Every structure is written in structure tokens, then in C-alpha cells.
Amino acid sequence: MLLTKVNVKWREEAVSHFMTELIDYAGLFPPAALPLSEAISNFHAYIHDSDSWMLGPFVIPASRLSELKPYKALFNDKYPLRLSVIFTKFEEIETEMEAIRHFLETYKTAGTIQAIEFPLPTQVNYSFLENLEKQTGSYPIYCEMKGTNDQFLNTLDTIHSINQKSLKRIGIKMRMGGITTNLFPTVNQAAFVIHECQKRELPLKFTAGLHHPIRQYRTEVKTRMHGFVNVFTASIMAYSRSVNTATIQAILHDEDPTNFSFTTDSLSWRDLTVSSAEIIKARSFFAASYGSCSFNEPREELGELTIFHGEAVR
Template sequence: MTSAIHAFMNQIVDYAGLFPPASLTLEPAIHNYASYLSSQDSWMIGQFILPATRLKELENYLSLFHSNFPLHCTVLGKKSEEKWAYLEVLKTDLEQIFSMTDRYGDSLKINTLELPLPAIVPDRGLLEIIRVKTGKLRLHTFCEMTLPMDDHWEQHLHEILDQIGEYHDPKGLFFGFKLRTGGVTANAFPSPFQVATALISCRDRGIPMKFTAGLHHSIRMYRDEVATQMHGFVNVFAAGMLACRHNLDVNDTAQILKDENPVHFNFTDDGLTWRDLAISVPDIERLRKTMFRSYGSCSFDEPREDLRALKIL
């Protein structure tokens, strides 16, 4: 029987070793990923995250992988501010993806594309074109909002999610939302209320989510290196799933995100509990598959070591 922690952590960490603060070169990052796939903790590792502009560099390392041990890769698209320039960049990125999978499809599997949107509320035509073009390559696509976290953030979030929701087909490819949950400076971290707003807004529209940045540790805590509280990945995923299971509002969901006491999060063979709220293993498995996919981290060691230090894993 699958335990709650195994359902919760299954392929949850997408390895982003190329990105800050680790900022590794491709050679050690790809060797790290190959070693993680061969480790006892391989069940927790998801995909390798790579910018589309660097796809061709993989050719030097694909000998590490083969049809029974493929490189599963999430590609990060390039950002552009003007609509037509954005579509030209997208066209180039998709051509690179097609070229690499056409040549190395046995050892290289690309099924997910993450796209930073222009720093505007995009028109419906742009998102429709993205959905059609990425769909032709059978890519699950997650759009990232890059607008500033100012007084208009919530309004812009709802406008963008309304559009994404129009094109997401629950029975087909994911067309979802990617939320940035941190960075290397304090002002890069959204508040618990903002994260809760995104979780509830995506839940209400049935939009799947991925997360990136700042989720190195399991439970929310203050960290000197960024001089602020960092979100915990257990907090984020538990808050999202419990909000779905119990129809929580934004304020109640934010309370789970704010919680810095690991004792309040309990994993058993039957499910996960936070205080007096519970969710079963089957519900965790279902929601991880359909709503809360994974998060990108430049470290795979920190999350699993953190879980072991707390005796969760």
C-alpha cells in the first residue's frame, strides 16, 4: 500500500541545477540528475529543467541515457515582451524541441513546456495560439505570470487565469499555471495570502499548477540568506490539496502556508493531516496527478535531507 509521504513526494522535485542559487554548468547538473535517477530516492525526482536555447548542448550528454533510462526534460521557453516577437521566439523554441526529440526520441523525452508570459495581461489570441502550437507537439504547457506583485497583482492574476481556464482540457493535455514562490532576494517571495489566492483561484477554475523557486525546505522558515521566511514545499502542496478536499477559502489556506511548526503536519499510511484537517492517500494521488504537479528546485539534496531531519521521510 502506498503511504501518504510516498503519494505526496512522488516525482515532486523537478531538478533545476542550472538555475540560481546553485547555477551549475550543464555537465555537473546533468551528471547529478543521472545519479539521482539511479539512487534510492529516484521516486521523488521529476524532470530535468533546461532552457530551450540550450537544448542542443544535451547532445554531448545523451550517452548517459537510453530507452530504458531516458532523460525526462521540462523545457523553459524564452520571454519576450511584444506579442509577435514572443510568437517568433516560441516558434524557434518549438522547432528546437521537435528537432531534438525527432533525433533522440529514444533517450530524450520532452513532454512539458514552461512559458514566462509577457509582463502584461495577454490577449486571448496569444494564449489560444500558444495552446494550439504547443498542443501539436503534445506538450503539457504551464504559463508563468511575470507581472509585478503590486496592488494590481490579484486582479491581473484572475484575468490571466480566466484565459488559461478557457483552454485547459481536463481530459487532454495540461494547460496550466506556474507560480513563482521565491527567489534569491526577499522581495521575490509572494506572501502566504498571495500564494493562497493563486491556489484557490486555480482550484476554482480547475487549472493545474507547477511551482518554482524558493521551495528548498519542507516547512516554512526564516532563512538568513534571503532575510525573509521561505515557503515550505510541504506547506504549499498540503495547502493546495487540503483546500481542494475541504473547500477552504483563501484565509484558511493561508494559515496552512504560514505554519512553521512541523509537528502540525502528519503523514501516515492512511493520509496527511494538518491540525484537524485530513486528506486520504487516494485523494493525494489524484490531486498530485491532476492539480499540483511538481516544483522546480536547484537542489535535490536539500529537500530530501530536510525531510529526513524532520523524520518525515
């Protein structure tokens, strides 16, 4: 059960639209780095938990899909094993797509693929991305990018042009932290990515470093960790209100939880407010989800915050 001080039912609040399938479970990855048996056992428990509606897919490398066979009995068509599959490199796409097909043949209606995550090389061109789009079938794909801002913008422009001709949309995956300080992007870097993706209508998902709801200094990584409430509030405001980079930066920087508030049908940051309907639209088309090696920590810490109000905040 969620450890929460919220005196209302989550499912009826704007916060439910904010949190629906927000957390992709990445228990295989650091810092948890659990054995597959334990991570799968956790995911099985979570999908039967009263907070299962907050849970996204299980994140797994394509190279480990064959290891899932012994766990098939844990899942069924009502409670399937939903996966977001991480590919390695372009040369392996055919092999990794075959691994997906084999998983689906094994699991049948007890397993689904919700997305593919792909690490792009530093330099890519139109034909590379077009082939990537074609070879990954109908699955949504999120590309993790490297390189300078100019390279980044060129790739975003190319993805945007491909998306305009495609039935599916290529999105962007942004790393928000890790186990060492250097893996955490600055507020300015994160705001830049959010703003540029919003301008091009590119779906955006995040991974790593978002265990805590509000931005805060953490001794275990000796730096400030981004908060998932900050990141998704900034993304939702960018999508719904087309706020500028400076405002996105201000939301990401904010370490005062009282500047964020949920009412029955709205989310506010200071004097900016979005409705439940706008949250749903932004989450559906832009701010997809984030990968976390913990499902418990984010929801428990969010529940401890006093940012939930039954009526509109004045």
C-alpha cells in the same frame, strides 16, 4: 541513500504519493547555477538513486537544448532524460519547438519532453493564449504570470475557457522565491494563487525558494522561505477539501512541523485529513511539482522531521 529517521518504507506510505516526482531538478538555475555538465551528471546519478521516484524532469531553457547532444550516452529508454523546457517569448516559439524536435530526433527513446514552461507578458488576450496552446502541440504547458490581481484573474478566466475546449490543459507556474528577499511572494499572494487556480481547475506548479519542507526564517535571504510541505499540503487541501483562502493562508504560515503528520494512508494538518487516494488525485490533476536547484536538500530535510507515524494520529 535518503538520510531519514522514518522507520518505514517510503514507498508504502501516504508520503510516497505526496513525494512522487515532486521535485523537478533545476540545477542550472540560481542559487546553484551549475555548469550543464555537472547538472546533467547529477541528474544521471539521481535517476539511478533509490529515491529516483521523487525526481521529476530536468529543467532547461529551450535555447540550451542543443548542448545536450554530448550527454546522450548517459541515457536510454529505461532511464531517459526527461525534460521540462523553458521557453522565452512568443516570437521564439517556432524556433524553440524546432529545438525540441531536434532534441527528440537526437535522443530518440532516450529523451522525452514532459512539459513546457512559458513566461506570459503582463497583458494577454484569448487569441494569444489560444495560439500558445496550438503552437505547443500536445505538450502540457505551465504559464508564469505577472501583473495585478485583476489582470491575473482575467488571464485565469481566459485559460479556463480555452482548457474547456482543448485536449490538453494550460496550467500556471508560480515563483515562490529566489536569491533576494523581494522575489518571495507573501503568504496572502501564494494563497490567492492556489485558491483561484483551484476554483478554475488549473494545474499548478511552483518554482524556486522551496528547498526546505517547513516554512522558516533563513538568514541567507533575510526572509521567511515557504516550505514545500506547507505549499503542497495547502494545495492538496484546496483541491480535495475546497478549503477557503484563510485556511490556505494558515497552512502556508505554519512554522510548527508537528501540525503536519503522515500516517500509512493519510496526510493531516491539524484537524484536516486527506487519504492517500486523495493525495494521488490532487497531485495528478492540480498540484503538479516544483522546480529546485537541489534534489538532496529537500528530501534529506524532510527525512529529518518527526512527522511520520505508523498509525493514525489522534
